[in-house]
Amino acid sequence: MSKGLLIVFTGNGKGKTTAALGMAMRTAGHGLKVCFIQFIKGGWHYGEIDAVKRFEGLIDFHVMGKGFTWKSDNIEEDARLAREAWDFARRMIASGVYHTVVLDEFTYLLHYQMLACEPCLEFLNGRPAGQHVVVTGRYAPEQLLATADLVTEMQVIKHPLESGIKAQKGIEF
Amino acid sequence: MSKGLLIVFTGNGKGKTTAALGMAMRTAGHGLKVCFIQFIKGGWHYGEIDAVKRFEGLIDFHVMGKGFTWKSDNIEEDARLAREAWDFARRMIASGVYHTVVLDEFTYLLHYQMLACEPCLEFLNGRPAGQHVVVTGRYAPEQLLATADLVTEMQVIKHPLESGIKAQKGIEF
Numbered sequence A, B: 001m002s003k004g005l006l007i008v009f010t011g012n013g014k015g016k017t018t019a020a021l022g023m024a025m026r027t028a029g030h031g032l033k034v035c036f037i038q039f040i041k042g043g044w045h046y047g048e049i050d051a052v053k054r055f056e057g058l059i060d061f062h063v064m065g066k067g068f069t070w071k072s073d074n075i076e077e078d079a080r081l082a083r084e085a086w087d088f089a090r091r092m093i094a095s096g097v098y099h100t101v102v103l104d105e106f107t108y109l110l111h112y113q114m115l116a117c118e119p120c121l122e123f124l125n126g127r128p129a130g131q132h133v134v135v136t137g138r139y140a141p142e143q144l145l146a147t148a149d150l151v152t153e154m155q156v157i158k159h160p161l162e163s164g165i166k167a168q169k170g171i172e173f
Helices: A016-029 A046-053 A075-094 A107-111 A117-125 A142-147 B016-029 B046-053 B075-094 B107-111 B117-125 B142-147
Strands: A006-010 A034-038 A059-063 A100-104 A132-136 A150-158 B006-010 B034-038 B059-063 B100-104 B132-136 B150-158
Touching: A006 A016, A006 A142, A016 A034, A016 A046, A016 A059, A016 A100, A016 A132, A016 A150, A016 B016, A016 B046, A034 A075, A046 A059, A046 B016, A075 A100, A075 A107, A075 A117, A117 A142, B006 B016, B006 B142, B016 B034, B016 B046, B016 B059, B016 B100, B016 B132, B016 B150, B034 B075, B046 B059, B075 B100, B075 B107, B075 B117, B117 B142
Parallel strands: A006 A132, A006 A150, A034 A059, A034 A100, A100 A132, B006 B132, B006 B150, B034 B059, B034 B100, B100 B132
Antiparallel strands: A150 B150
16 A cells, blocks of 8 residues: 655654655655745745755745744734645645645644634645645644644754753754 | 754654754755764665765765664674774764764664663763764663753654555655
């Protein structure tokens, strides 16, 4: 039995986006195409961008919301941007162009109810049969975990910020 | 405060090596050098190898033991190979050449007592001040977690092999 998987990396620990990035590059290493959609962080840092550029033609990456942090005071505007971003993601998933589509930090849109969970899950469940989808982010809703094929929870056991060590280039970003 | 971090990705879930791979490529994306040493898996698959080749001159990768799985019947031979691999890793860490040295699946050598834990930790604690080291693998010993700066436990919540889905190219390897 072989099928497109719905993979979720969640939890409060470091390594969710990083693991998705590693998967994307490994997949591209097989010559398979990846669409990496970042929903939240307001743009990648130089390290990630330079890294994916080395896979031009294999990894397409898109930052949604143009630096939007989903924390504005304008809830209607937030919801509109969330819908637009999700519409784009759906087109990519339905396109059949990609081996894997990564929805990075997508869980926040569900958690903060900027998108209704049920229709999103319906769409994901009805995606093309071979289509792999990777979802990352904290607070993955139970319904998403229930429908996923593979779930890893990244749990923080220890974090350097607790010891007063600043975020560092090449480590945190 | 800024210092070289000892980072551990452990736990039984998917994403430990993958996160280390993502970190390595992001670091290389900054133009910083990475040494990626794989202690166990018996050689990478094509996807990983092709991916790191795109970072030639920035990511050096080494497979220890030439496909050795650390499961032979010859315990003395295993211990000898483990010591050789660790000697090599120590040279890389001490060399000052790399921003980050990744010891992939290194925890097994400690867990299965092919190396004594205390001198290993002493060496890691005494490494050059700015040297980042990433250790991955299940069964990370408590002493390693105690001395690490950042620990994430990747917990398996759900795994497709449980549902009878085979490992697939671009996903599992």
